Amino acid sequence: MENNPNLKIIHPEAKVYEGSFIDAFTVIGRGVIIEQDAYISKGVKIYGKAIIKAGTYIGENCIIGHPQRDFLKNMVKNKEQMINHEGPLVTINKSCIIRAGTIIYSEVTIGDNCQTGHNALIREKTEIKNNTVIGTNSIIDGNVSIGNNVSIQTGAYIPLFSTIGNNVFLGPYSKLTNDKYMMRKRFDLIGPTIEDNVSLGANSVIFPGVKVRNGTIVGAGAIVTKDTKEREIIVGNPAKFLKKIPDSWK
Amino acid sequence: MENNPNLKIIHPEAKVYEGSFIDAFTVIGRGVIIEQDAYISKGVKIYGKAIIKAGTYIGENCIIGHPQRDFLKNMVKNKEQMINHEGPLVTINKSCIIRAGTIIYSEVTIGDNCQTGHNALIREKTEIKNNTVIGTNSIIDGNVSIGNNVSIQTGAYIPLFSTIGNNVFLGPYSKLTNDKYMMRKRFDLIGPTIEDNVSLGANSVIFPGVKVRNGTIVGAGAIVTKDTKEREIIVGNPAKFLKKIPDSWK
Amino acid sequence: MENNPNLKIIHPEAKVYEGSFIDAFTVIGRGVIIEQDAYISKGVKIYGKAIIKAGTYIGENCIIGHPQRDFLKNMVKNKEQMINHEGPLVTINKSCIIRAGTIIYSEVTIGDNCQTGHNALIREKTEIKNNTVIGTNSIIDGNVSIGNNVSIQTGAYIPLFSTIGNNVFLGPYSKLTNDKYMMRKRFDLIGPTIEDNVSLGANSVIFPGVKVRNGTIVGAGAIVTKDTKEREIIVGNPAKFLKKIPDSWK
Numbered sequence: 001m002e003n004n005p006n007l008k009i010i011h012p013e014a015k016v017y018e019g020s021f022i023d024a025f026t027v028i029g030r031g032v033i034i035e036q037d038a039y040i041s042k043g044v045k046i047y048g049k050a051i052i053k054a055g056t057y058i059g060e061n062c063i064i065g066h067p068q069r070d071f072l073k074n075m076v077k078n079k080e081q082m083i084n085h086e087g088p089l090v091t092i093n094k095s096c097i098i099r100a101g102t103i104i105y106s107e108v109t110i111g112d113n114c115q116t117g118h119n120a121l122i123r124e125k126t127e128i129k130n131n132t133v134i135g136t137n138s139i140i141d142g143n144v145s146i147g148n149n150v151s152i153q154t155g156a157y158i159p160l161f162s163t164i165g166n167n168v169f170l171g172p173y174s175k176l177t178n179d180k181y182m183m184r185k186r187f188d189l190i191g192p193t194i195e196d197n198v199s200l201g202a203n204s205v206i207f208p209g210v211k212v213r214n215g216t217i218v219g220a221g222a223i224v225t226k227d228t229k230e231r232e233i234i235v236g237n238p239a240k241f242l243k244k245i246p247d248s249w250k
Numbered sequence: 251m252e253n254n255p256n257l258k259i260i261h262p263e264a265k266v267y268e269g270s271f272i273d274a275f276t277v278i279g280r281g282v283i284i285e286q287d288a289y290i291s292k293g294v295k296i297y298g299k300a301i302i303k304a305g306t307y308i309g310e311n312c313i314i315g316h317p318q319r320d321f322l323k324n325m326v327k328n329k330e331q332m333i334n335h336e337g338p339l340v341t342i343n344k345s346c347i348i349r350a351g352t353i354i355y356s357e358v359t360i361g362d363n364c365q366t367g368h369n370a371l372i373r374e375k376t377e378i379k380n381n382t383v384i385g386t387n388s389i390i391d392g393n394v395s396i397g398n399n400v401s402i403q404t405g406a407y408i409p410l411f412s413t414i415g416n417n418v419f420l421g422p423y424s425k426l427t428n429d430k431y432m433m434r435k436r437f438d439l440i441g442p443t444i445e446d447n448v449s450l451g452a453n454s455v456i457f458p459g460v461k462v463r464n465g466t467i468v469g470a471g472a473i474v475t476k477d478t479k480e481r482e483i484i485v486g487n488p489a490k491f492l493k494k495i496p497d498s499w500k
Numbered sequence: 501m502e503n504n505p506n507l508k509i510i511h512p513e514a515k516v517y518e519g520s521f522i523d524a525f526t527v528i529g530r531g532v533i534i535e536q537d538a539y540i541s542k543g544v545k546i547y548g549k550a551i552i553k554a555g556t557y558i559g560e561n562c563i564i565g566h567p568q569r570d571f572l573k574n575m576v577k578n579k580e581q582m583i584n585h586e587g588p589l590v591t592i593n594k595s596c597i598i599r600a601g602t603i604i605y606s607e608v609t610i611g612d613n614c615q616t617g618h619n620a621l622i623r624e625k626t627e628i629k630n631n632t633v634i635g636t637n638s639i640i641d642g643n644v645s646i647g648n649n650v651s652i653q654t655g656a657y658i659p660l661f662s663t664i665g666n667n668v669f670l671g672p673y674s675k676l677t678n679d680k681y682m683m684r685k686r687f688d689l690i691g692p693t694i695e696d697n698v699s700l701g702a703n704s705v706i707f708p709g710v711k712v713r714n715g716t717i718v719g720a721g722a723i724v725t726k727d728t729k730e731r732e733i734i735v736g737n738p739a740k741f742l743k744k745i746p747d748s749w750k
Contacts, residue, residue: 037327055326199431235487307575
């Protein structure tokens with residue numbers, strides 16, 4: 001069954017490789033490159049500059065290359081069409097699965113073999129390395145660095161200026177925070193640093209600027225108010241030392 | 251006002267009953283059955299096999315019959331069009347309200363008179379009985395069984411392999427978990443069992459494999475680390491016995 | 501690059517001012533007014549009665565004027581087309597930024613210079629004053645009043661019948677609640693009252709009917725079970741007095 005070609009809008013200066021697939025109700029803007037074997041589902045909008053590399057799947061209704069705030073304001077002022085826009089490059093590398101409803105801003109780089117769940121949000125100036133999973137409804141608010149083999153579970157929240165190492169597990173609805181005084185006192189936002197091999201339990205909260213050291217395990221619902229030590233398990237509100245991690249564990 | 255018929259894509263092997271309504275910008279795939287008095291809103295995608303029974307409403311931009319992971323990978327590899335796909339049957343029974351933005355995978359059965367809020371996610375191999383409400387942004391991650399008259403409030407999280415009885419109340423952003431060691435030690439995922447008549451407070455967390463017994467009330471923000479007793483109120487982190495439930499309560 | 505005019509559906513009784521911009525794949529219903537310099541992005545649906553005032557941006561796939569429950573049921577029963585519907589007025593005032601995926605019901609008023617993140621939900625009978633920010637995935641469940649200069653961070657939850665003053669900060673995934681007995685005992689839903697200048701920490705929970713007094717600071721993860729006093733910091737589960745707020749803070 002052929003789609004009606006009039007149901008797609010592809011900018012003449014977009015570059016769509018042979019052997020890619022673009023479904024109906026899609027919009028591909030100026031400065032977008034869709035490599036071979038990439039799969040663009042129904043209702044997707046991709047704005048330039050953007051590269052979707054070989055073998056990557058973009059699910060229904062995703063928006064790739066969403067404009068950043070300052071551009072958005074100018075765009076409205078000048079009534080510029082998004083399809084003609086060329087913002088800072090967003091790159092989705094090879095063999096990624098970007099599930100339906102995900103929004104990825106301009107100036108983001110996502111490594112090979114990454115996956116998102118549904119309705120994930122990844123804002124600008126963010127770099128995510130390879131083999132990392134970004135769960136459904138999880139939010140990465142921009143200016144964030146994330147390593148390889150990270151498992152970001154459903155609903156996790158990663159605010160501006162956070163740093164996450166390799167092999168990290170962020171449990172469901174775990175939250176990093178960056179705003180210590182919550183509008184009550186002047187404060188420069190500072191995100192936490194989550195070192196390699198850390199596991200954060202479901203619904204845990206990490207305070208602004210806190211360093212969660214290599215291999216720490218944070219219990220479900222724990223509120224982490226200060227830096228942790230390596231390979232310790234901490235639990236409670238506020239989080240306290242429970243025990244060392246057994247040598248038999250990773 | 252007539253919609254432009256070219257703005258819908260209906261597969262010739264889909265079966266659309268007279269007396270149903272399908273709005274614009276919709277996609278109805280092969281092997282989909284839309285019964286009489288069903289109402290399909292703008293931007294909805296339904297992929298086969300799927301049955302939408304009489305009197306059911308599907309809100310804007312919903313995706314019904316979303317492919318499971320293994321199929322997705324093959325689909326991308328073979329550049330198969332979703333509209334031609336026929337996966338395991340998804341059934342939405344009579345008089346349901348599926349609100350805008352909800353995503354329901356293949357191999358899901360939803361009973362009569364169920365409702366979802368917006369942007370709910372229900373993944374594969376899930377059965378939901380009758381008169382159950384699945385709130386906005388709540389997530390059911392697949393391989394889950396849910397009874398009758400369950401109230402799943404906004405943002406609740408139900409991971410793989412969870413079981414929920416009848417007349418259960420899951421408060422806003424209550425979370426079940428299934429992964430005890432969070433990548434640090436080998437562990438087979440095991441979800442909690444929530445028995446009949448249980449109420450979980452807002453933002454509570456239930457540990458993997460825990461049985462929450464008939465009629466338990468879990469306080470807001472409680473972290474439930476072990477099995478509970480019937481008709482007890484438990485609160486805190488970790489959750490502890492507060493008092494028996496008064497006989498005058500349900 | 502011109503959009504194909506057949507890819508928009510604009511009701512002949514909608515009023516679209518010159519100098520506004522409406523992108524492709526959009527639906528503008530009867531009784532909708534789009535003022536000059538308003539910007540309507542791809543895939544947006546706006547149902548009447550609705551006014552989008554000058555300089556306001558509506559991002560991709562937003563739904564404005566979503567029908568309330570009772571109307572929805574009648575609509576399905578009568579197979580009425582949404583585009584012909586005229587429900588209670590929704591007003592989005594000047595220079596707002598409503599980001600992609602946000603859903604706003606009928607009978608909502610949003611003041612000047614407000615912003616939403618992505619996928620925010622604002623249900624019926626809600627009034628939001630000026631310069632207020634409603635974060636990504638935050639949910640306002642209807643019958644809610646919100647003041648000026650409020651910062652509602654990502655994922656905050658505001659249930660039915662809540663009241664929020666001016667200059668309030670609701671941290672990420674902070675939650676108000678309105679249902680004390682969770683289906684176990686008859687109870688009229690009653691939301692909290694959040695007075696002016698309050699700050700709620702990330703993942704905090706406020707009990708039904710609780711008054712959080714002027715200037716209170718609630719710590720991250722705190723569970724607030726009773727009324728607070730002015731300018732106190734409270735923390736823990738259940739939340740207790742930690743210290744008075746220093747005079748040097750706001």
